[in-house]
């Protein structure tokens with residue numbers, strides 16, 4: 001069986017949400033967003049390690065959430081993240097012990113489906129790296145500093161990338177080390193691996209795996225939890 005370690009970056013401040021509490025610790029019906037997200041992964045075969053990166057002030061709260069949920073076969077640990085998502089994941093990556101695959105999943109995507117996680121793991125095992133995503137539904141424009149449209153790329157090849165982003169461990173470690181060496185900061189994990197020239201496959205997920213980013217996303221998440229609960 002393929003062994004897996006899960007890294008959950010949860011150290012963001014949530015500036016676009018405009019709340020005092022960071023998004024992973026906001027409440028959804030009976031539990032926090034972080035709790036709901038972790039729950040999606042617990043039935044995954046071969047999952048042996050979970051790391052949650054938070055700000056220093058939420059470390060204790062994260063430890064209490066994780067501690068209550070973990071089954072005996074999974075080792076869990078919370079740690080202090082960094083100034084960027086990338087730094088938070090790098091910090092967690094230093095703690096990951098031997099494993100075949102490393103799964104990175106945003107704390108604020110609480111509706112990811114097990115079947116999609118599994119499909120993404122299988123693809124990463126075969127090719128080295130895989131991410132979940134959906135075809136872009138809007139026409140995407142490339143603009144300049146004056147907001148003048150410069151290009152309308154064909155939508156046929158444009159996908160919205162989600163998490164999980166899953167990689168063979170050695171490949172992800174190499175990608176993060178190279179990014180540090182080159183001072184490269186990306187907005188996702190795949191972009192670091194792509195720079196190495198390695199293969200990362202896009203796996204079709206669905207739109208329920210949205211990232212809770214703006215107040216409207218939080219309203220939608222609360223409605224979905226109510227409907228399913």
Ligand SMILES: Nc1ccn([C@@H]2O[C@H](COP(=O)(O)OP(=O)(O)OP(=O)(O)O)[C@@H](O)[C@H]2O)c(=O)n1
Pocket residue numbers: 008009010011012013014015016017023024053081082083084085086088089106107108211212213
């Ligand atoms: N320094 C950071 C920044 C982000 N994240 C995490 O990365 C995920 C995706 O980031 P995003 O949704 O952008 O969260 P925030 O950075 O909190 O939001 P914003 O950009 O609006 O401030 C979130 O789970 C967030 O907690 C992190 O671990 N460390």
Ligand SMILES: C[C@](O)(CO)[C@H](O)COP(=O)(O)O
Pocket residue numbers: 085106160161162163187188189211213
């Ligand atoms: C990794 C990610 O969720 C893929 O869509 C996204 O790039 C994170 O970006 P954010 O600006 O940190 O929300």
